[in-house]
Amino acid sequence: MKTMGRLLALCLAAGLSQTASAQDIDNLTAAYTEDGKYFTEDDVPTYNVQEDGTIDWPTYSGFRRYHSECHVCHGPEGEGSSYAPALKTSAIDMDYYDFVDVVVNGRKRVGSAENSVMPAFGDNPNVMCYLDDIYVYLKARGADVVPRGRPAKKEPKHEVIRETENDCLGT
Amino acid sequence: MKKLTLLTAGIAVCSASMAFANDDLMTQMDNSAQWAIQTGDYKNQRYSELTEINAENVGDLQVAWTFSTGVLRGHEGSPLVIGDMMYVHTPFPNIVYALNLADEGKIVWKYEPKQDPDVIPVMCCDTVNRGVAYANGKIFLHQADTKVVALDANTGDVVWEVQNGDAAIGETNTATVLPVKDKIIVGISGGEFGVRGSVTAYNMETGEQEWRAYSMGPDSDILVDPVNTTHLGQPVGENSGTNTWEGDQWMIGGGTTWGWYSADMDENLFYYGTGNPSTWNPAQRPGDNRWSMTIMARDIDTGVAKWFYQMTPHDEWDFDGINEMILSEQTIDGQERKLLTHFDRNGLGYTMDRVTGELLVAEKFDPAVNWTTGVDMDPASDTYGRPAVVAQYSTEQNGEDVNSTGICPAALGSKDQQPAAYSPKTELMYVPTNHVCMDYEPFRVSYTAGQPYVGATLAMYPAPDSHGGMGNFIAWDNTTGEIKWSLPEQFSVWSGALATAGDVVFYGTLEGYLKAVHAETGEELYKFKTPSGIIGNVMTYEQGGKQYIGILSGVGGWAGIGLAAGLTNPNDGLGAVGGYAALSDYTALGGQLTVFALPN
Known part of the structure; x- marks a missing residue:
């Protein structure tokens, strides 16, 4: 629940301070790491790929959670489908806070030519507890630094990540 | 006394019209100039007696003519033809046209x-709908949001409507309904x-x-007599x-229960x-x-189960058992029997005695199947x-x-809902199949009403x-449980087949081809590329003394989601990534009916 609360706070903040567009700033490069997670200069979660291809745990976790919660509509590996858009592109094009907002609150595009509805996942712990993971995985896919398929090498799961996960899922 | 006579007469008329409801559809189905039910007939044979188009001339x-449905989503099912009217349905928003x-x-008329x-988002795997049904002057539409609507077949006016489920907790519908006797039998989606x-x-x-009969729960919910x-001849208890x-899982x-339904009127089953x-x-x-x-045989009047057969106890791979049950009368081991044949997602083709529920044949219909011996x-x-x-392939x-890697078939099964056809002439089943394997990693999930409840990561790739x-x-x-011939296809065959007395079998492909092959040999006799990928079912009818073949195009469904970007095999290493065909290189969204005939 701690994480859910934090995410909610982030969403509220997003509504108040809409700043520079995603293209103007480096939204990809990791500037620092904390407890097994990586962040940009602007404190936005991001991926980290080492020279030998080892990826950070959250990106690996995002691969798993994406293929549980998202791929039945958005297709494998964020590639998009006949049903829903390619999220690997969305994760690059959209601001982190906008991305979170759409996942939490959903979005509807319904008209004569389009019947596209993203559901609100705000009360789904299987998504919300892993939202940053899914986000960094899709960003890594969009930046083409993680290939399609199952990531081969990953960092171990940090103890803090494990604790946070258990808190969030309530297990 | 006069009044009483009238009342009695009223009852007589009522029961006569109830009996008529069933007789009407049975008569309509018997007329091979029509396509009066999605499944061809109550036996789900998808077989037509029409012979004007046959193996000799189908190449011509x-x-x-063509018709655009105005909707760009996965188009499953097929139109119906009753008399001079054709009824065409669409995916969400589930429009019905009478042509x-x-x-x-x-x-x-048009009903929207x-x-x-x-x-929309609680429909796992696209907003498909497998078509309307007809009986007794009414068209029955089971909408995505589980509302069942009866429409006047002549005017499109609503006769009655009823809400079957609740989309807010993930209950949706993709299936057609079964009109039988004085009833409409409907299923539900949302597994x-x-x-x-x-x-x-x-x-x-x-x-x-x-x-109402549930698939699990107390005996009073699942309508069984202990x-x-x-189950395989033994009382279920x-x-x-x-x-x-x-616990309460x-x-x-x-x-x-989102698949196809068949019926045997003599057995009342x-x-x-599920x-x-x-x-x-x-x-x-x-x-x-x-x-x-589980394969279920239930009494039409009461819903009480006569027999069950659970094909995949404790599923570990998402091998839904909802595929069609094809009924036939054939000789097996020298004995004439009433059979039920079912091609399961799990890759096994089952032949059963449909009266007793005895298992007669269970064989792999794709040699790639490896999760079971x-x-x-x-x-x-x-x-x-x-x-x-x-x-090795047990995710449990x-x-x-x-x-768990290299499991065949993948979760979408060796065959999904796309229905097979049976020709009593050749005594062969014509089966559209998937030839796809997978890696499957299960993990813990928690349940929230109306939210996805999956709990596994999947990667799918062509059978190695x-x-x-x-x-x-x-x-x-x-x-015998044997493959007679097998035609390789680049993509999963996701279209329902049609067999005819003209020795032709038709099916569609995900690239958009309508194909005609010889019923005996499988030799390709004709193909035509329609505007979008085909996940609909081929149907045929006769109008003005001429035979027509109809097929809906409109890529989507599970196939459109899984195959759009092409598959990758994570076990092949980096070099092979992207090496498989992407459906998006061949076709795009559409929604069109294409109708074929021989030249005049």
Whole structure:
């Protein structure tokens, strides 16, 4: 629940301070790491790929959670489908806070030519507890630094990540 | 006295019209100039007696006319033809058009229901709909949001409507309905949302609910007689719908009922299959999870089960059992029998005695199937009727958070809902199949009403060490369990087949081809590329003394989601990534009916 609360706070903040567009700033490069997670200069979660291809745990976790919660509509590996858009592109094009907002609150595009509805996942712990993971995985896919398929090498799961996960899922 | 006579006469008229309801559809189905039910007939044979288009001349086939549905989503099912009217349905928003075939297809009426678009994202795998049904002057539409609507077939006016489920907890509908006797029998979708599956009978004339039978739960919910309802010849016993579940998991247990329904009027039984138990993580639901993954034979009037057969106890791979049950009368081991043939997602083709529920044949209909070594066919054995699971491919035995690799078939099965056809002439089943394998990693998930409840990560890829394609179209001998011939296809064959007395078998492909092959040899006789990928079912009818073949195009469904970007095999290493065909290189969204005929 701690994480859910934090995410909610982030969403509220997003509504108040809409700043520079995603293209103007480096939204990809990791500037620092904390407890097994990586962040940009602007404190936005991001991926980290080492020279030998080892990826950070959250990106690996995002691969798993994406293929549980998202791929039945958005297709494998964020590639998009006949049903829903390619999220690997969305994760690059959209601001982190906008991305979170759409996942939490959903979005509807319904008209004569389009019947596209993203559901609100705000009360789904299987998504919300892993939202940053899914986000960094899709960003890594969009930046083409993680290939399609199952990531081969990953960092171990940090103890803090494990604790946070258990808190969030309530297990 | 006069009054009383009138009352009695009224009752007589009422019961006469109830009997008529069923007779009417049976008469319509018997007329091979029509396509009066999605499944061709109550036996689900998808076979037509028409012979004007045949193996000799099908190569001359031409497009006669086309119709755009105005919707760009996966188009499953097919139009119906009754008399001069053709009824065409669409995916969400589930529009129904009535076209007058005697007046160049003029639109006689159009019905567009108002549905909350919030139903769209709770429809796992696209907003498909497998078509309307007809009986007794009415068209029956089962909408995405589970509202069942009866429309006047002549005017499109609503006669009655009833809400079958609740989309807010993930209950949706993709299937057609079964009109039989004085009832409309309907199923439900939502196995990926923890929905507990059920079938429900509504009165054909009034929409009043007559009975509902759940797939799991107490005996009063699942409508069984603990003594007389059997599983492989043995009584199911008391509490069979709860005693193979731990705790209350059965309440969100899945076993949804979104496939096709067949009926045997002489036995007064209807047949269907139930889907996967929820979640996809087997560790969260110890036990056999009855009666998910089960072939069911139930009494049409009461819904009470006569027999069950659970094909995949304790599913570990999402092998829903909902595929069609094809009824036939054939000689097997020298004995004339009433058979039921079923091609399951799990890759096994089952032939059963549909009166008793005896298992006669269970064989792999794709040689790639590897999760089982086969079904125990010894009635004296403790494991009679159970598939022997290969430990290497058991996601249960390998455990949570372990990626089990190289499992064949993939979750979408060796065959999904796309219905096969049966020709009584050749005594062969013509089966559209998938030739896809997978890696499957289950992990713990928690349940939230109306939210996805999946619990596994999947990667899918074409069957290794084969022709490289993702599908086959096969001819199957259901009395011996053998493949007679097999046509490799680049993509999964996701279109329902049609067999005709003209020795031709038709099917569609995901690239958009309508194909005609020889019923005996499989030799390709004709193909034409329609505007979008085909996941609909081929149908035929006669109008003005001329035979027509109709097919809906409009790529989508599970196939459109899984195959759009092309598959990758994570076990092949980086070099092979992107090496498989992407459906998006061949076709795009569409929504069109294409009708074929021979030149004048």
